[in-house]
Amino acid sequence: MISQHTVGFDPADRLAKDPESVRKRFWAKFKRVAASLPFAEDLLSAYYCTFDSKTPRHVQAALLGAIAYFILPFDFIPDMLPVLGFTDDAAVLATAIRLVAAHITPEHREAARARLQRIVEA
Numbered sequence: 001m002i003s004q005h006t007v008g009f010d011p012a013d014r015l016a017k018d019p020e021s022v023r024k025r026f027w028a029k030f031k032r033v034a035a036s037l038p039f040a041e042d043l044l045s046a047y048y049c050t051f052d053s054k055t056p057r058h059v060q061a062a063l064l065g066a067i068a069y070f071i072l073p074f075d076f077i078p079d080m081l082p083v084l085g086f087t088d089d090a091a092v093l094a095t096a097i098r099l100v101a102a103h104i105t106p107e108h109r110e111a112a113r114a115r116l117q118r119i120v121e122a
Helices: 010-016 019-036 040-050 057-071 087-103 106-121
Strands: none
Touching (some): 019 040, 019 106, 040 087, 057 087
């Protein structure tokens, strides 16, 4: 018999159900690590798509899960490890983006480029 506490990815599930918490924690972590993320623009594009009111709910849910995985304090591969640290985050994000790519618009990508530029210049 499976208890309700063992079903799913409990911390990620709880985090994904609280979009405001995801927003706050996302920006705090993103600004800290943006310079070392080779997939920073894709991550920001996914973020803007997730919080766009025109994005369908199922797409928001898929991307929110990937973003929640990025901000979780534990990983399969710890983020502190040089070179390998963000590979699991990149894989989760790439999978989510591949599933919903048609919903990430040029506007989301342009907003991501502009924000990334402002963060890098700051």
